[in-house]
Amino acid sequence: MDKHRLTLTVLTLLPLAVACGTGSGAGGSVSVAPSTGPSVTGVHWRVDSLTADGITRKAPGSAYLRIDDHGRARGNYGCNDFGAPATLRGDRIDFGPAQATEMACDQAPMAFEAAFSRTLADGSLTAAVDRDALTLTTGDGDRVRLTRQGDAPLYGTRWRITALVDGQVASSLPAAAAGKAWFTLDRKTGTASGGLGCNRFTAKATVRDGHLTLGSLRTTRKMCDGSLMDTEKSIGERLGRPLAYRLEHRGISLTSENGKGIDAVAEP
Structure with missing residues (x-):
């Protein structure tokens, strides 16, 4: 979701290619020539596979790319979420320096x-x-294949x-x-x-x-390690309040009057 929030657990990865052309601020600029056909921007693209150095890798289900109309990808x-400026000129895309979260995952997604x-x-x-x-496609012929995904509905979607x-x-x-959350x-x-994060829950929902x-949460009673229990407590406290929701393509924000809430994305 396109929000101007500070993410606490971020690091600067190896710099991506500096966006060419004139940019406005850190967001860069977007210029798409009519000859490019259907727009690349404003679409949630699921990453299907990557072919690099002659090896094709199937993408994990969480991998996706979205470029908005303001020059942000x-x-x-x-494994990790990322953000970066992006510049489109004709059929070329340049990505600027990226920031990403620092989660560790299994060997294959990493x-x-x-x-x-x-x-x-x-x-x-x-x-x-x-x-x-x-x-x-890169200049060396490496390829990323992606598929357009439609907007996720509020009901029936598993929101991670x-x-x-x-x-x-x-x-x-x-x-x-x-x-797990x-x-x-x-x-x-x-x-x-x-x-x-640790326990399952059910609740009435209006x-x-x-x-x-949500009404009172009915939960299982499993015990987990400290970080999971702390996460569970924080999520439970947020879900225990009336929440304004905002859907944006395959993302949702839930925010209470005191400014606390959660962000989630639709699982494939």
Whole structure:
């Protein structure tokens, strides 16, 4: 989701190619020539595979790329979320210096992440759109294949919680909670269910006038290590308040009146 928030657990990766042309601030600029066909911007692109050095790697389900109309790219490398300025000129894309979260994942997604981040850093990439498919190609012939994904509906989507929000600050969940904190809403039963990081929960759910209100959370009683229990407590406290929700393509923000809330993304 395109928000101007400070993420606490970030690091600066190896610099991506400096965006060419004139940019306005850190966001760079976007200029798409009419000859490029269907737009690359404003689309949630799921990363399907990466071919580099003659080796094709299947992407983890979390990997995606999205470029907005203001020159900002956001996505997930396979484990960690990232953001970077992006400049489009004709069928060429240049990505500026990136920042990413610092989570650790299993070996396979981390290996894909390393290759994907290097590919985006490899100078200008050629973008070719064919209906719902996008291919990004480096000057050396390495290729990233992506597929357009539609907007996620509020109901029936498994929303994976990615950050805890306090005002303009969003803190990434600890690595141990990756994939374990999520929720889904069932319109027919009027309920919410999901995971808090350690325990599962269910609750009555009321959606009205852009707000989501959950009843008392009914949870399992499992004990986990300290970081998971702390995360669970923080999520539970946030879900225990009326929350204004905002959907943005495949992301959702839930925010209470005191500025605390959660960010989540739709799982594939």
